[in-house]
Amino acid sequence: MRAMVYRGPYRVRVEEKPPPRIEHPNDAIVRVELAAICGSDLHLYHGLMPDTRVGTTFGHEFIGVVEQVGPSVERVQVGDRVMVPFNVYCGSCYYCARGLYANCHNVNPNATAVGGIYGYSHTCGGYDGGQAELVRVPFADVGPAPIPDWMDAEDAVLLTDAVATGYFGAQLGDIVEGDVVVVFGAGPVGLAAAQSAWLMGAGRVIVVDHLEYRLAKARELAHAETYNFAEHRDVVVLLKRVTDHLGADVAIDAVGAEADGSLLQHVTAAKLKLQGGSPVALNWAIDSVRKGGTVSVVGAYGPIFSAVKFGDAVNKGLTLRMNQCHVKRQWPRLFEHVRNGYLRPRDIVTHRFPLEDIAEAYHVFSAKLDGCIKPLVVPGPA
Numbered sequence: 001m002r003a004m005v006y007r008g009p010y011r012v013r014v015e016e017k018p019p020p021r022i023e024h025p026n027d028a029i030v031r032v033e034l035a036a037i038c039g040s041d042l043h044l045y046h047g048l049m050p051d052t053r054v055g056t057t058f059g060h061e062f063i064g065v066v067e068q069v070g071p072s073v074e075r076v077q078v079g080d081r082v083m084v085p086f087n088v089y090c091g092s093c094y095y096c097a098r099g100l101y102a103n104c105h106n107v108n109p110n111a112t113a114v115g116g117i118y119g120y121s122h123t124c125g126g127y128d129g130g131q132a133e134l135v136r137v138p139f140a141d142v143g144p145a146p147i148p149d150w151m152d153a154e155d156a157v158l159l160t161d162a163v164a165t166g167y168f169g170a171q172l173g174d175i176v177e178g179d180v181v182v183v184f185g186a187g188p189v190g191l192a193a194a195q196s197a198w199l200m201g202a203g204r205v206i207v208v209d210h211l212e213y214r215l216a217k218a219r220e221l222a223h224a225e226t227y228n229f230a231e232h233r234d235v236v237v238l239l240k241r242v243t244d245h246l247g248a249d250v251a252i253d254a255v256g257a258e259a260d261g262s263l264l265q266h267v268t269a270a271k272l273k274l275q276g277g278s279p280v281a282l283n284w285a286i287d288s289v290r291k292g293g294t295v296s297v298v299g300a301y302g303p304i305f306s307a308v309k310f311g312d313a314v315n316k317g318l319t320l321r322m323n324q325c326h327v328k329r330q331w332p333r334l335f336e337h338v339r340n341g342y343l344r345p346r347d348i349v350t351h352r353f354p355l356e357d358i359a360e361a362y363h364v365f366s367a368k369l370d371g372c373i374k375p376l377v378v379p380g381p382a
């Protein structure tokens, strides 16, 4: 089969690979109809995720048709058109029983820190992902769900991660009616978080980024008030000024460890590798919420210490909430919002690349060329 393959930092290509096989009685093999590239894939592409092995296929956002099932699979059948959450999870461990699918204890030898994610390095379990013609889906009775007849394919693929994660980011903010919510990052996750904040009762939604075309999208799709941090000497002072000098009630970090905005953090993190990433957006979130406010972190961070303003968070009495998204838990409510037209995930999509052009797709998305916000990947005909 044809599959995206990682060759090293900034080097990906499409190769011929042996097709995946059923390895366990509860596996399924899915023929991918549509996949996406996530901002998280850029961390892999940039070589920042430990144990990302040459030969790995990325891709944790995908939908497709079940082509084969193992002997114990009962809930999906060959021919079913399914959407697959990015989490690989068992459905029955201590964590899964509590809905913490992202923290499943049975799918990853490194499970004390992180669960399983398709196509996300051996740190996250070593599963090959869906930027390919075929993908192995473990625990096929647990994760995949049939795509409802009325649902658009592009909406479905975005619900397997980006939009579910944005919604989760807003949820972790514990928004109450009238809250001022500031979202850092106007990528797919931040845009979805800003839209979701309104659905949860926010009274004001502010989005911060430095890419003007993405801020324009935040105004258009999420009706947000936007600020370009590159145009202001100190974005935290600005945010205080526009929030009665108290600060926002809720801040959502939808940026993660590759944040821009501080040369010092960039040099110590990206260049000298003294930190596990740049905590600029996280520190801005901590600084720009009011005392007693909530910081929700869905941006991705590596395992190691970074110069986070933890003392300030303590002294301000903040609530910090964070996790990978438990995607399937969000679906019942998100399906309603999509069906009723409150959310149209496909509006975030800007590019559609054939799988064969995967190198170009990663380059355009990573370098933020051509107004790229969310690229989809379309495998060729079988």
Ligand SMILES: NC(=O)c1ccc[n+]([C@@H]2O[C@H](COP(=O)([O-])OP(=O)(O)OC[C@H]3O[C@@H](n4cnc5c(N)ncnc54)[C@H](O)[C@@H]3O)[C@@H](O)[C@H]2O)c1
Binding pocket: 038, 039, 040, 041, 042, 043, 161, 162, 165, 184, 185, 186, 187, 188, 189, 190, 208, 209, 210, 211, 214, 229, 254, 255, 256, 257, 258, 259, 260, 261, 280, 281, 297, 298, 299, 300, 301, 323, 324, 325, 373
């Ligand atoms: N927790 C989860 O389950 C989960 C799921 C999906 C993605 N993620 C993570 O969420 C983050 C966002 O994902 P995405 O797909 O939207 O990525 P993206 O790379 O498309 O968007 C990130 C945005 O942040 C902006 N940015 C950079 N520095 C900033 C700063 N200091 N302040 C404000 N904005 C800044 C960038 O210009 C960019 O527009 C990534 O770290 C990704 O790994 C987490």
Ligand SMILES: [Zn+2]
Binding pocket: 038, 039, 040, 041, 060, 086, 161, 162
């Ligand atoms: Zn993702």
Ligand SMILES: [Zn+2]
Binding pocket: 089, 090, 091, 092, 093, 094, 095, 096, 097, 103, 104, 105, 106
């Ligand atoms: Zn589990």
